[in-house]
Amino acid sequence: MSDLSYGNLFYLLLLGGVLVFWFFIQNRENLGRKVQQLAAWGLIFLGTIAAIGLWDDIRQTALPSQMVYASEGRIELPRAPDGHYYMMLEINGAPIRFMVDTGASGMVLTRQDANRAGIDAAGLPYFSQAMTANGPVQTAPVRLGEVRLGEITDTGFPAFVNSGEMGQSLVGMSYLQRFDKLEISRGQMVLER
Structure with a gap:
């Protein structure tokens, strides 16, 4: 002192x-x-x-945040209190929170998140079907103009919009497999590209 x-x-x-x-x-x-x-x-x-x-510790526990190390191509996602991992992506410039679902094959947007990303969810043709834990749901295939995670940008990314009620948009293996490394250790999911 x-x-x-x-x-x-x-x-x-x-x-x-x-x-x-x-x-x-x-x-x-x-x-x-x-x-x-x-x-x-x-x-x-x-x-x-x-x-x-103790505010920093309380905030990290209540609202863990992802860390993006752009120069290293590394993203660290802390496990949330509910046991899931969440990722904040910019879809066509709109920030959208996704739950990471390694059991899902594709990226699925809720109708609300699709509208936020500039996609007219009401005007989409919901002709495809996806199997979920709650049974089949109708989906509409879309192509996202831009998907951004920190400095990592993908263009023309294929995704789906769910026709029914869904609490959270999901990011599945179609996006996760674009990374060279996916590791879960000590309460963190680490992605490297």
């Missing part, structure tokens, strides 16, 4: 001491109750300080 930090700490302690002394002098008649209230405020203060100090 620098001299300035020690000076600030001393000032805060002195100010806190004066406030506590004034508090006790003003409230001598209900001292027991005031000590309980002071203890409660002290615990709230300590909890706030602890939350601020």
Whole structure:
């Protein structure tokens, strides 16, 4: 700690001491109750300080983020609290969050995500069919103008738009196989191209 930090700490302690002394002098008649209230405020203060100090760890646990190392062609996806891996891709310039599904053969967009990417989901011909865990669903094949992950860009990428309700867009093996390496280790999925 620098001299300035020690000076600030001393000032805060002195100010806190004066406030506590004034508090006790003003409230001598209900001292027991005031000590309980002071203890409660002290615990709230300590909890706030602890939350601020641990914010980076809390944020990483609650909202893990992908790391893109463009110069190395490396992407690291942390496992989310629900046990899945999620990838943020730009589809035709629109950021869309995908769940990584190594059991899916293709990339499947929800109707909402397709609309965000500039694809008219209502006007698509849903003539193809995909098998899911919940049974068959109608899909429409599309060709995405641009799929971007950091500095990695693919153009004319084939995908599907799901005709039914789907909670999350999926990125499957048709995209993942474009990487030279896919590894899952210690709660991270690592992709290298």
